[in-house]
Amino acid sequence: MASSVLTDSRWIARGEERTSLPRFLLWLSPWALLLALGVYAAGLCLYYGLNQTNMDNRFAFGLWIFLDLGVIALGAGAFFTGFLVYILKRAELKPILNTAVVVGFICYSGAVAILMIDVGQPLRAWFTFWHPNTHSMLTEVTFCISCYLLVLSLEYIPILFRNRQLRKIPSFFIFEHQLHKLVPVLAAVGTLLSFFHQGSLGGLYGVLRGRPFAFRTGFLIWPSTFFLFILSAIASGPSFLMLVTATVEKVTGRRLVPQEVFGRLAFISGLLLAIYVAAKSVDTLVWLNVTSPSAGFAPWQYYSHKPFGTPILFAEIVVFGLLPASLLLFRKTAEHRGLLLTAAAMACCGILLNRFVLTVQTLALPTLPFDEFLSYVPSWQEVASFGGVIAYGVIVYSLSYRYLPLFGSKGETTHVSGN
Amino acid sequence: MRFSRRDLLVWGAGAAAGLVVTPVPWKILDDTSKWSQNWPWIPQPARVPVEFKQSACTLCPNGCGLRVRMAAGWAVGVAGLSTHSVSRGALCPLGFGAHQLNWQPQRLRAVRHRGSASSWSEAQAAFAKARSEGPIVVIDGYPGRAASFVLQSFAEKQSGNYRVVQGAETRALKPYEEWTGIPAASLGYDLENTTTILSFGTPLLDGWGVPGRFTRLWSERAAGTSDPQLRLIQVESSFSRTASKAWQWIHIREGSDSALASGLARVLVEQNLVPAHGPIPAMSLAEAASQTGLTVQAIADMARMLIAKTPTLAIAPDNNPSIAALNVLLGSVGTRGGIVRRTQSQQAYASADEIPNARAILIDSSVPWDFAPQSDAEVFRFAAWDGGPTKVDWLLPAPGFLEELTDVPTAPTASVETYGIAPSLVKPVSEVQSAAQFVAGVDSSSSSPEKVIHTRCEELYRKRSGAIVSKDRTPVSQLASAQKLEEALQNGAVWMDEPASSVKLRCELKEWPTNGPQPGPGNWTSEWAAPVLPPLASKLYIESDLRESLHRGNA
Amino acid sequence: MFPGIDGFHWTFGHILFLSLFLVVAATIFATVISAVWRTARDFRTRQAIDFCWKANFSELPISERRCRHELAGRVISRTCDNAFDCRHCAKYSQFAVLPATGHASSLGLDYPNDRFYHRGHTWVRPEEDGNVTVGLDDLAEHLVGNPDSIQLPGVGDQIDISQTAWRMKKNGREIAVRAPIEGEIVELGGPTKGWFLKVRPRLDTTNPLTFRHLLTGPEVHGWISREMERLQLQLRTPNTPPALADGGTLVPELMNAVPEADWDTVLAETFLEA
């Protein structure tokens, strides 16, 4: 059969219509190009060193750290959904679970990949496990992220093995089944890890006594940002899942998850976001009136620099915080798809903005009285690697969507108890 | 029995699991990190014992004492020699990186004839021919050295001519040479005994003279006190490092230094602040005020400031007669704390500004690179570094930093005669010759620097005046032999003459000088003869906004 | 790189951190290992194969999982929850005694009464020598017609109920035919012989349990008619008229006759592929 040469129907789950292979490849090709560019840029950075970037001694962290914090926050949907489904037994969210896992896997693996380029001596990265400095938030981050990435890949395996051809291999099939029965354990571990490193990512900047703009007091060894990050992450995670699912539904033009799932996610996201905004506002007030002055810094010192004036603070808390929160909590919103997605998008932007402020603005602001406000523009290598990660995400997701039962497929919802 | 896909998987998994418990992956992990810790392409200094040697910096005529850290026969670090009685352990920033100069890519390593590669023998031949055909002019940038003596005597033998390119610091003393008949080279500033210094944009705290001399003096007597024993008044049109540290900074219009000097002179005379003698400047006070941008009152106050605490000394960065005249008016010429004459009299040198007809011109490596002789004679130019395009005929590689034995005559601004020796500590990186060695090669009758140094030491010993100063001070009269003296100098000691006898110089000033030659703005490296700067110096000034960008070779 | 070097010293923090790390790592590791171990165990106890079938069965569309008694019209509606293995079905005997209301119209297909039928469209016919022959039923024959290739197991191999008995290729599609009966293969046949395998059943043919799980009598016709309906729907393509027109008799070499149909689904549901 001539058509069978250019067809992969044998790999696509039976009864699922997918676009033809050539069209699929056509869709992938631009992303593949972007990925290739990203890999090339990353190669340059690894071979010639970080002089390929526009980072410098004052701007020691740049676009990449912002990206890492951002995607990991958005990827929080994975562990949080797992937490809701397996620990809190919210079965109605099951349809979204596989997508959550895949998205989480993409976000975390992408972040780790970028981190490996970002450090000057990747070959020594493992030292952290041998000479851990237990006072460092980064140790906590390294440890949690690497473990959680492992967990995510394990959670990804069952989905992978449910591919139509792979499942025909008995050993795969049985292993998938057995592993799937143990996934709640992984979900529990993952939840623990994620809660911690989402927090320690916030702590990363919160502990910087030398950077009064970021420094926060807190509870025990954890600055307030530790808790704010957890909150904001689990608030934005579901919103991001909604965005992804809705986008896929738009691209493929078919209904993938029942409407009530959206409603549920919207409510959860909105509720958490509202709590976050409240907490964030309190934290900001305490910081501006107590923490910062006691370090010898007056608030006007932070917000008198263009373009980082008070509007950015307003945008972070009100425009991209309070507004989407109330929208998502508003029942009617869930029925109106466009509005719902706008709200979700705003929530995600809010979180990204928060990460941006904490990473970039912190470094741009002067600390010494004779410092000047610094600006930084990433080099094409940085941007390209950034794009590479996005392309990687799109490709992995597209492949998963095409060949794996992502949305409440057979075998996911009803699983026979083996003997 | 068939080998099924399942078996393959099981086997693979088993192998992977097994590998983890073997030392292999851990060993690899460890080795990769070790490798990253000493990448083969990163140079590491060999762990060899270090020793310290004394010498002096001859890159400019101030001859600061050096404490050189040596390893495996190479200089691996430079610091000031704290026992050095002139520089007192201080160096200019350029000195601290000087040990890397010899390795600069701009280092001259081979003879070049009109841009193309040549050899010493060809250069010798060409020079011998020129010598047989006509007079040879020799140009020196650092007079008074043993090498200078060799060059000068050679030039005179050639019925030629010995000319000197003098630095701004020596040029600044020219007016006094005119008026007193004492050669500028034997005049100096008695900084140690002065109380008020009026500096007209002179970079006193920024590499002027022997850096250690004034900076140490300033930090002992002036720094950080509102009423210093040493009052430094800096007159400058733009804010300089010296101005920032001065007791007073007088902000005047650019190029109005002479006007201010005249203005001050008028006030001093008209208000009888000084015993009025000599001419009065033609310029009115109002005129001076309008030129400088100061008020009449300000100038008057300043004049009083000058006589409030005497002795007062006005210092110009370069040849400026009005400022010199102000010193005369203040009675600061030939008095304690003013312009003094050093005991030993130097000769007056003819300037290289105009050059008599000659068959060939020999330029010593001490002459600044940008010096271009106004002559069509064949030019033999010695230099340790290539400072860029030049239209000389012969470019001859000279010894670089610490590569030759030389002596250190008295520094241009010094108030006391000194003599030191800078032994050569490192071997040249290529086949080099100093101008003195070169002429000796051509004219067997001419002496060598080594011999001259030797004789000079014997002379000093015979005179029995002054003392050898290092950690402690030993009068020459107490030394056992000239040999001992030379050895001491070889090891970083300095011979110092008795302090200047403050005999009042007869200084006739016919009329108040009209604006003399206006000095160009002196860069902080202007006394630095080498056309390149130590890489670290230029690097750090690029990596900090501390200095104006350096338009020098590699800077 | 080891304690004692580079000024490495143990602190309480290390112990805490490393033990925490090890606990988590151990948990993850244990999870994987136990999954692997359970997998291995399932293979050891031969439950794996059985389980695969059960899993696949559970993923068949409901219409494919009707209970034989419903097919026979003994009950109104019932889904099989025993993977078509009536031998262990508690309900079997209760329903088996009820009268069948199914009518016997063979829809132009040949389903002789001398044999038992498996839902994977194979039949079993007891022979005089106490063995049984296994073959494709008429519907399957019509679909596949003349296969491009056949891959039979070897004599002496064991086959298991509902596991793959043999494989066939047609138009580049692989078809795994499910075994209707368990036993040892004693002789190989082929299309020409009219049967594919001769099997010595594990229990002898007189044992009622040997054929209990297979369809017979009225059940067959109920089943076939539903299968025909399914084909009817699946083979209808927008532009072509119903392939089973002319009174619904199947044309031979159906796969060649209607190439544009979704044969993936048709074959999968016919031969009970998940």
Added chain:
Amino acid sequence: MSAARYGMVIDLDRCTGCGSCMVACASENNVPALPQATARTGLTPILVREVSNGKQGADHREAFFPIMCMHCEHDTPCVKVCPQQAVEVDKATGIVMQMPQRCLGCRYCMTACPYHARYYNWWDPSWPKGMEKSLNPGVAVRMRGVVEKCNLCHARLHSAMEKAAAAGKREIDQADYVPACVEACPTGAIHFGNLADANDPVTKESRSPESFRLLAKLGTEPKLYYKSKEAWVRAMAEPNTAPTSEAQHG
């Protein structure tokens, strides 16, 4: 050897901003001179910064702040954040030590340092042909991709200790241990000493009312003091009272 707390008092009224300390430091510590480096990517373990009182014309004044690692004592920001103990406070000397061979170049410590006194090796260190012969044998060259900073010329302390050991002494002779910048300063503006020794002149000086520390309110207890008679210079201790900051925020 009883624990020392090495520190400095820098007399800003004496600092003429000549930069000798920077050159001496770079030479002592084998810092490469790379043409690609800029003011923001260079390696300047000690960096002299120019500060003005923000006034114009005749009232304009300037001072020079030599900035280097302040060797903070109380939860030292860089030590706290380093994930793998590549930075440690040497108990015996109070010197904040950076171990380049342990550093993975994450640069977290650089974001943590309020003084921007830490520098990253953005390039492979390299020298013109032959110039590697001029490297200081006492100090290892750092590889690309790691962070470095002032360690108070630890190599010099090391040789001083060796010398003491050879002489059979337990305490080093303070005269044998003088960091390169201190040695280099032509006006003697940098005073180095042991703050743990109450009789050390530097200890006394550090307590004078004219002495101050930058960003002291951050509570990191830096061991580097500055000293000036000028009120506007002392105001630099406080970011929000510093004259230049108004100029910035005009």
